[in-house]
Structure formats: structure tokens, C-alpha cells
Amino acid sequence: MRKGSKHVEAALLFDKVVFSQVKKGLGGKVRLILSGAAPLATHVEAFLRVVACAHVLQGYGLTETCAGTFVSLPNELSMPNVDVCLESVLEMVYDANSSTPRGEICVRGNTLFLGYFKREDLTKEVMVGGWFHTRDVREWQPNGSMKIIDRKRNIFKLSQGEYVAVENLENIYGPF
Structure with missing residues (x-):
């Protein structure tokens, strides 16, 4: 991904062979993880992207801004x-x-x-x-x-x- 590949293209082999069991444990159909309430540490976001084989999006918002003020997109x-x-x-x-x-x-x-x-x-x-x-x-x-x-x-x-x-x-x- 750091070289410009999109998430779905970055590690197809590892997703299928190594991390498929983690994905299966999460229901098998996880494509997106949304995090809010507090910023994720960069290493935690990277870890979740890899082991869940999914996009990890972070949101920011407050009650006063109707919750999701900002949400990153894949x-x-x-x-x-x-x-x-x-x-x-x-x-x-x-x-x-x-x-x-x-x-x-x-x-x-x-x-x-x-x-x-x-x-x-x-x-x-x-x-x-x-x-x-x-x-x-x-x-x-x-x-x-x-x-x-x-x-x-x-x-x-x-x-x-x-x-x-x-x-x-x-x-x-x-x-x-």
C-alpha cells in the first residue's frame, strides 16, 4: 500500500493463505472496520488492516456535531x-x-x-x-x-x- 497499491491488491496471497482464518473468525465477510471515540495508533490500524484483510477507517465526531463529522474513506x-x-x-x-x-x-x-x-x-x-x-x-x-x-x-x-x-x-x- 505504501507503494501505491490499493488495499485489495496489496497482499492477496497473504490474505488468502495466512490471514483467512482471522477473517473467518470475524464472520468471513468483513470488508470494513470503522473506529471512533479515540484515534487509533498507527501500528494498531496497520495490524487490523493486515490480520482482518479489511479497510480500517477512522471517524471523528462529537455529540454536538452529530457524531460522524469526519470519516476517512478507503x-x-x-x-x-x-x-x-x-x-x-x-x-x-x-x-x-x-x-x-x-x-x-x-x-x-x-x-x-x-x-x-x-x-x-x-x-x-x-x-x-x-x-x-x-x-x-x-x-x-x-x-x-x-x-x-x-x-x-x-x-x-x-x-x-x-x-x-x-x-x-x-x-x-x-x-x-
């Missing part, structure tokens, strides 16, 4: 159903205008929610100029896809002025 990178932009998060040193654009994901379109029920204050906090601020931070990849790299809502500022990401601490000190 052998395609575009996701045309909403407008999206990055907004710099300078306190976290993410610059949407840098050579590697990084920033908070902002979304607008007809699929967005109208507001939080009886919570106009929260709605005003996340809806700015028609854009929904997701509080998720992403990076545009060189191939045009996006990668979630941080969460703005899980950053805490210490009394010394330093910002700390909870996920990093959980990964280091979490359950063993």
Missing part, C-alpha cells in the same frame, strides 16, 4: 460534509499558521447542534462566530489527513505558569 483522504479550520492555541504552543499546522479543530455546517439545552452560557463558550470549538487539537499531516494530537480541555495551568496534559500523566503513572 483509498481517499477527503471528507466533504462540513467546513473545518484550525485555530491557534498559543498558550499550548500550537500555531495553525506554521509549516506544520497545529491547532484547535473548529467546525461549522448544517450538522451542528443548535446549542446546549437550557445552557446558553456553555453554548456561547463553544460557538464563536458560527464555528463550534471542539477543544480537540489536531495536526495536518503532509498527506492532507488530520491527526488528533491533544485535547485543549484536558490541559491544566500550574501555579508556575506551566501547562500539563492529563493524558501524558495518565500514560506515565496509570495502572500497570
Whole structure:
């Protein structure tokens, strides 16, 4: 696939001989695996593609954006159903205008929610100029896809002025 072959052409022999039993264990007709809720690590996605002999698509969305805001397509990178932009998060040193654009994901379109029920204050906090601020931070990849790299809502500022990401601490000190 890295050399330009589509998934179905990349490893026909291995799919039929080596991984057919895994595919059979999944029902024998798996063509597509859709993952959401959290980004898959690259090695996990590659593993699933190989052993399941199927496309692995990743989706991104929130309740406020009617779930599937972005869903990758097999052998395609575009996701045309909403407008999206990055907004710099300078306190976290993410610059949407840098050579590697990084920033908070902002979304607008007809699929967005109208507001939080009886919570106009929260709605005003996340809806700015028609854009929904997701509080998720992403990076545009060189191939045009996006990668979630941080969460703005899980950053805490210490009394010394330093910002700390909870996920990093959980990964280091979490359950063993």
C-alpha cells in the first residue's frame, strides 16, 4: 500500500493463505472496520488492516456535531460534509499558521447542534462566530489527513505558569 497499491491488491496471497482464518473468525465477510471515540495508533490500524484483510477507517465526531463529522474513506483522504479550520492555541504552543499546522479543530455546517439545552452560557463558550470549538487539537499531516494530537480541555495551568496534559500523566503513572 505504501507503494501505491490499493488495499485489495496489496497482499492477496497473504490474505488468502495466512490471514483467512482471522477473517473467518470475524464472520468471513468483513470488508470494513470503522473506529471512533479515540484515534487509533498507527501500528494498531496497520495490524487490523493486515490480520482482518479489511479497510480500517477512522471517524471523528462529537455529540454536538452529530457524531460522524469526519470519516476517512478507503483509498481517499477527503471528507466533504462540513467546513473545518484550525485555530491557534498559543498558550499550548500550537500555531495553525506554521509549516506544520497545529491547532484547535473548529467546525461549522448544517450538522451542528443548535446549542446546549437550557445552557446558553456553555453554548456561547463553544460557538464563536458560527464555528463550534471542539477543544480537540489536531495536526495536518503532509498527506492532507488530520491527526488528533491533544485535547485543549484536558490541559491544566500550574501555579508556575506551566501547562500539563492529563493524558501524558495518565500514560506515565496509570495502572500497570
